[in-house]
Amino acid sequence: MNIHKAVPRVYGLLVAQFNTGLPCSISLRLQHNKADVNEHRAKVMARGLPEKKPLPGVKNIILVASGKGGVGKTTTAVNLACAMKVIEPDKEIGLLDADVFGPSVPLMMNISGEPMLNDDNLIEPLLNYGVKCMSMGLLVSGENAVVWRGLMVMQALERLTRGVAWGPLDCLVVDTPPGTGDTHLSLAQNLPIDGAIVVTTPQSAALQVTKRGVNMFEKLKVPIIGLVENMSHAVCFKCGTRNYVFGSETKRTAEQIGLEIIESFEVDSNMSECINSGKPAIYALPDSIHAEKYRQLANKVFKYISDKETDAKATKQ
Structure with missing residues (x-):
């Protein structure tokens, strides 16, 4: 009898061993090589994604x-x-607050009120400053704490993404929660993410965690556009001297992980007022250094998108 035909191959080579000490004694085992193991692992993981x-x-x-x-x-x-809306008024821009537990986009964008449902049972995003916005903060009272387990968070994200009438949009900016948790994993596995911007400050504690975030995106195969450094330094009001009160390790860390610092912002007390008033700096302080740098950042993102689309077209040809 041909044992290899009688028993189907699963993963690996089917090996038969005959025991001459006992009549008709045969033991079977699977001999795996590395390629078989990797193939099997990939298929098992793909089932759950x-x-x-x-x-x-x-x-x-x-x-x-x-x-x-x-x-x-x-x-x-x-x-x-x-800023993307300001420099490209004809582009449709959206902003999704994916921080389910600590949504703050409604405050910063000065939006409130429960969104309406359209005829397709999709949530209509609220509009302010020409940007379509959606946040869990619009669906849950600000005084109520969101106490949910992982599955409920995933269902909320599904509602905030596929349950919203986003289109048409040229770009959706997604504000994610801090850390490397379920939200990032769910977004990366469910949506085609074009790129990620990683925000950090110069403190060693922040930069150490930044490295983990970069590593997470690399594992999820999400391309990283670059780093944005906030609170890089403070400028003395009297003499104009730059004081690096939080250190200056961001550049060294960026070099270590092979990323570019695409924009760096100094400490500015006026930014707190912008946040509290619900008027972004790009509108409240249009002539400030911060507003100019946000416009530069927006231009870099538009260029990144354009270059990516050009590369995709070239690959298809």
């Missing part, structure tokens, strides 16, 4: 992330989205 599908009507998705909280990530996301 959702199918990555684009958002209807959304051309590009850019994540704004940080390893550590309190580094100005949401401020960056809000002003980036608004």
